[in-house]
Amino acid sequence: MKAQPPTLTDRCNLRCVYCMPAEGLDWLPTRQQLSTSELQRLLRVAVNKLGIEEIRFTGGEPLLRGDLPELLAYASALDPRPRLSITTNGLGLSRKATALARAGLDRINVSLDSVDRATYAAITRRDRLADVLDGLIAARTAGIHPIKINAVLTRGVNDEQAPELLEYCLAEGFELRIIEQMPLDAGHRWDRSAMVTADEVLSRLRQRFQLTADPRPRNNDPAERLLVDGGPGTVGLIASVTRPFCGDCDRVRLTADGMVRNCLFANEETDLRSLLRDSGQDPESLDDAIAARWRESLWQKAAGHGINSPTFLQPTRPMSAIGG
Numbered sequence: 001m002k003a004q005p006p007t008l009t010d011r012c013n014l015r016c017v018y019c020m021p022a023e024g025l026d027w028l029p030t031r032q033q034l035s036t037s038e039l040q041r042l043l044r045v046a047v048n049k050l051g052i053e054e055i056r057f058t059g060g061e062p063l064l065r066g067d068l069p070e071l072l073a074y075a076s077a078l079d080p081r082p083r084l085s086i087t088t089n090g091l092g093l094s095r096k097a098t099a100l101a102r103a104g105l106d107r108i109n110v111s112l113d114s115v116d117r118a119t120y121a122a123i124t125r126r127d128r129l130a131d132v133l134d135g136l137i138a139a140r141t142a143g144i145h146p147i148k149i150n151a152v153l154t155r156g157v158n159d160e161q162a163p164e165l166l167e168y169c170l171a172e173g174f175e176l177r178i179i180e181q182m183p184l185d186a187g188h189r190w191d192r193s194a195m196v197t198a199d200e201v202l203s204r205l206r207q208r209f210q211l212t213a214d215p216r217p218r219n220n221d222p223a224e225r226l227l228v229d230g231g232p233g234t235v236g237l238i239a240s241v242t243r244p245f246c247g248d249c250d251r252v253r254l255t256a257d258g259m260v261r262n263c264l265f266a267n268e269e270t271d272l273r274s275l276l277r278d279s280g281q282d283p284e285s286l287d288d289a290i291a292a293r294w295r296e297s298l299w300q301k302a303a304g305h306g307i308n309s310p311t312f313l314q315p316t317r318p319m320s321a322i323g324g
């Protein structure tokens with residue numbers, strides 16, 4: 001079982017058009033966010049009582065949280081040690097990569113939708129491409145491996161740039177993963193008919209590269225992996241909308257304010273924060289109570305996300321507060 005997030009914060013220093021409005025959002029008040037020690041307790045419960053084997057810290061932007069190295073170091077000292085990863089926009093990574101690697105970070109996903117400066121600035125509403133590219137090199141130098149690049153394509157903006165992005169990733173030794181845009185934007189502007197599908201991406205990439213199925217087992221990876229020109233380079237397609245993989249999903253998400261979400265698209269959440277803060281129980285019974293409530297949420301996980309059903313309801317929390 002993997003714990004995708006904890007979402008360490010809902011705040012972010014970019015404003016990607018498919019995620020957040022230009023003016024940002026009403027951020028969670030600090031007192032509602034889990035403290036370092038509350039997060040540590042939940043990490044311990046997740047690993048020791050729920051058998052979580054991999055923890056991915058995300059956000060909002062996880063690098064904005066100053067205690068990230070401390071949380072990584074804590075998680076890496078747990079027994080059994082979980083695999084540790086982050087999903088980040090890469091801003092500030094050039095300064096932090098070494099400390100994160102030393103604290104126990106194993107692998108990293110960096111979001112990068114274009115290697116063209118103007119396109120990158122148009123998507124993120126910030127002219128910061130150079131910072132992200134520097135961060136990627138720093139992560140590689142720090143020995144973090146693998147480095148995966150998450151890219152979301154927007155029609156008329158960067159949908160024709162997938163081949164250039166793949167060329168960049170192959171040259172640098174990064175694994176590109178292209179994610180279909182999902183109805184999780186804060187502005188509720190997602191439009192199925194405008195969405196760039198995985199099939200479209202494939203046919204565009206095939207104009208420049210030879211792509212064949214990667215024979216290695218997919219396990220619970222959301223990405224369908226393809227070998228590029230016979231390998232070893234690969235490209236992954238995360239077709240959450242057109243080819244859902246809900247049956248193989250082994251993730252559970254925890255928000256920055258301590259709510260368990262058993263699906264990215266869940267409309268209900270399970271409150272661990274009130275248990276953490278209001279209980280008055282002795283530490284061992286509190287850990288057991290948290291684990292029991294967390295488990296109960298997992299048993300209620302729906303069979304599928306329902307995006308393709310006419311009764312689909314977009315969750316109130318946007319992607320930036322859920323973590324991706």
Ligand code: SAM
Pocket residue numbers: 012018019058059060061062087088089109110111150151152179180181182183184185319320323324
């Ligand atoms: N800020 C960090 C980042 O961008 O990597 C972590 C949080 S972000 C919400 C996690 C991932 O979700 C990113 O790779 C981002 O591209 C992706 N994402 C955001 N909004 C999305 C949407 N509407 N559909 C698909 N992916 C989305």
Ligand code: SF4
Pocket residue numbers: 012013014015016019020059060061089111320
């Ligand atoms: Fe921020 Fe990540 Fe959302 Fe972009 S995708 S606005 S970097 S949270």
